[in-house]
Amino acid sequence: MAPAKNHKKKSSLKSSVSSSSIDRGPKRRFQNRLLKWYGEFGRDLPWRRTSDPYRILVSEVMLQQTQVDRVVPKYHEFLGKYPTLLDLAAAKPDDVRKAWYPLGYNVRPYRLHSIACEAVEKYGSTIPRDPAQLQSMKGIGRYTAGAVRSFAFNEDAPILDTNVMRVLHRVFLGNGDPKKKTSRLWAMSEELIPKGKGYDFNQALMDFGAVVCTARKPYCLFCPMRDFCQAFPVEIK
Numbered sequence: 001m002a003p004a005k006n007h008k009k010k011s012s013l014k015s016s017v018s019s020s021s022i023d024r025g026p027k028r029r030f031q032n033r034l035l036k037w038y039g040e041f042g043r044d045l046p047w048r049r050t051s052d053p054y055r056i057l058v059s060e061v062m063l064q065q066t067q068v069d070r071v072v073p074k075y076h077e078f079l080g081k082y083p084t085l086l087d088l089a090a091a092k093p094d095d096v097r098k099a100w101y102p103l104g105y106n107v108r109p110y111r112l113h114s115i116a117c118e119a120v121e122k123y124g125s126t127i128p129r130d131p132a133q134l135q136s137m138k139g140i141g142r143y144t145a146g147a148v149r150s151f152a153f154n155e156d157a158p159i160l161d162t163n164v165m166r167v168l169h170r171v172f173l174g175n176g177d178p179k180k181k182t183s184r185l186w187a188m189s190e191e192l193i194p195k196g197k198g199y200d201f202n203q204a205l206m207d208f209g210a211v212v213c214t215a216r217k218p219y220c221l222f223c224p225m226r227d228f229c230q231a232f233p234v235e236i237k
């Protein structure tokens with residue numbers, strides 16, 4: 001259990017979030033410390049060495065249901081076979097599914113293939129950057145659209161996957177079920193992006209959730225957010 005002293009601190013900070021807005025102090029601290037942490041500990045991942053929207057999209061679709069360490073070798077292999085959007089669009093859907101193996105969730109390769117075909121037919125063989133156009137494509141939801149805009153087009157677009165939801169909920173709202181606060185967390189994710197730094201900030205958020213503020217064993221005692229995190233310290237069951 002958290003000590004009484006800590007409860008006091010939490011109740012005084014609860015007011016830091018009202019509807020979707022976050023007080024400047026915690027907001028700045030979170031932004032600065034997250035970016036600093038990312039500068040020191042951010043992961044070196046292959047899709048961070050490209051800004052090709054097609055390659056970013058492939059990585060994001062692969063990461064939708066699969067852990068990073070399983071995605072990395074398949075990402076290289078898949079792009080070796082289908083290096084461009086046009087190559088993927090020209091392929092047979094069943095061949096794409098075979099190339100996807102053993103990642104699982106077989107609907108994803110078919111959807112990726114259909115996105116490639118649509119991009120070729122409707123958008124001049126490019127991945128659109130417009131959020132409405134992106135989300136009109138089957139297989140691209142709000143998160144994936146935000147990731148493509150942010151990581152391929154360098155826009156300050158918010159993202160909210162399971163990891164990001166968990167981090168934002170714990171830091172600014174405390175313990176509880178993030179799924180019950182989805183719209184508020186989307187608003188927070190947007191509000192927190194430091195202007196012009198959406199790429200690094202969003203990558204940092206995802207790494208932080210995967211490495212420090214993990215679901216089962218968060219490293220609260222070593223966490224740079226611990227002095228203002230509303231969930232600190234998370235009990236490990």
Ligand code: SF4
Binds near residue numbers: 167218221225233234
């Ligand atoms: S103190 Fe714990 S719960 Fe809070 S952000 Fe850090 S790791 Fe997550």
